[in-house]
Amino acid sequence: MPVDYSQIPSPCFVLQEELLRKNLQLIDSVQKRAGCKIILALKGFSMYSVFPIVKEYLSGATASSLNEVKLINDFMGYKAHTYMPAYPDQEFTEIMERSSYITFNSLSQWERFKSRVEEFKHKNPEHFLSCGIRVNPQYSEVTTEMYNPCVPGSRLGVTRDKLPDTLPEGIDGIHFHTLCENGSDTLERTLEALEVRFGDLLKQAKWLNMGGGHLMTREGYDIDKLVKVVSNIREKYNLDVILEPGSAIAWRTGELVTTVLDVMDSQGIQVAILDTSFAAHMPDTLEMPYKPVITGAYQDAVAEKPTYRMGGMTCLAGDFIGDYSFDKPLEIGDTLIFEDMIHYTMVKTTTFNGVNLPSIGLWSKNQAFKLIRSYGYESFKDRLS
DSSP, rough: OOOGGGGOOEEEEEEEHHHHHHHHHHHHHHHHHHHHHHEETTTTTTGGHHHHEEEEESSOOEEHHHHHHHHHHHHHOEEEEEEEEOOOGHHHHHHHHHHHEEESSSHHHHHHHHHHHHHHHHHHSOOOOEEEBBBBSSSSOOOOOOOOTTTTTTSSSBOGGSSEEOOOOEEEEOOOOOSSSHHHHHHHHHHHHHHHHHHHHHTTTTTOOOOBOOTTSSTOOOHHHHHHHHHHHHHHHHHHHEEESSSHTTTTTTEEEEEEEEEEETTEEEEEEESOOOHOOTHHHHHEEEEOTTSSSSSSSSSTEEEEEOOOOSSSSTTEEEEEEEOOOOTOOEEEEEOSTTTGGGGGGGGGGOOOOOOOEEEETTEEEEEOOOOOOOHHHOOOH
């Protein structure tokens, strides 16, 4: 049964429970077949109201800030897998208390905090805490430079020439993250590069965290190869293997429902102004950039059909996305559905220009809409002073 958008306020992110469960079931089957752990990366999906659903299938979650750590603790009941490019001194003790795994981005970070780790472990022998180091295999197939962690000057991870022949005492694991919505063939080639540079250290490690970017829920993804690649490296080095996808969990699980507020002619170009913003609510569309799919629209301009440029509601000149065509003219009040807007989009929203954040809702497996949260002036004010 399709979603009844007439029940839904605008603008609103709508997560479809059945689609989320379908993704999680596939991911759970992968971790069981490959003998690995797949955990939720909050940087891609932090909708904590559905963490109880996620917890039915996954055994952990990864954070990159103390706030994300707290969200994992409070709404999943797990200690976090934590990685930050640099740890604030005043937060580190609480991060240890709330984490089961901590990855350090550099040897200098490890040297700075290792005595505190040792002291914490001595005082809390019942608390499992394992530390790792993030490495840069200097291999990535990510084509958008701002998302490529292996470019020269990257601040993410240690290159092989900076590490000794043995893992520093107290470091149990190796962590890399060089994929971005890639396939298992990319992972296979990345692991080959990792082994060339870090194979000797993998033999000394207890665990390997392969980071995110494994888009296993995308149609056409080679699941069998993923299982084989993960199983092979796990067995070869006798490692616990962890994957932490950001996009895969919430991939194509929901939409952003919007409304046309105005239609205007701008020097011969028809512009539809919406009650949402690309700059504030869909920033990846401008950063990546990419053109989101609108349900029922033609992705590119079609001659002889009504064609419109989609404009956001902020006064930023660049708050727009390219042209779409429709079978009939748009009118004020029409509903437009931007597809696949749950992963990474929801977590990046802002109240720039004072625009309200989109509401958040759930289309349940019982085919009913539940409004989880709406936002107003207080949400805008609380970000300022």
